[in-house]
Amino acid sequence: MTTTSLQLLTVPEAMTRLKLGRTKIYELIRTRRLVSITEGRARRIPESSVQDYIRSRLEEAA
Template structure:
């Protein structure tokens, strides 16, 4: 049986997914609106956290 390893997203991935600038993504990190983690000097995101952020923003605007 094979277990799938979830893929962590990069800053560039999140920029593309949310169609935001790099500085806006880092603003979201600093404000703790979008959770992230580091591996060494690399910033990574759980895809579920990005999806949850998107759902929250959609709900706020409806």
């Protein structure tokens, strides 16, 4: 069985990783291009979701 390390990012961390603004990050979440979870008022974005988004953008650009 393989174990993968799942890291959850805050919105500001996702903004930094993607070099995008807060509004764009929430738009990506709303349109389901970025997956996120909420716990209470805290929203977290799995790092794998950020990587998937980058991968899909690269495929669109190719």
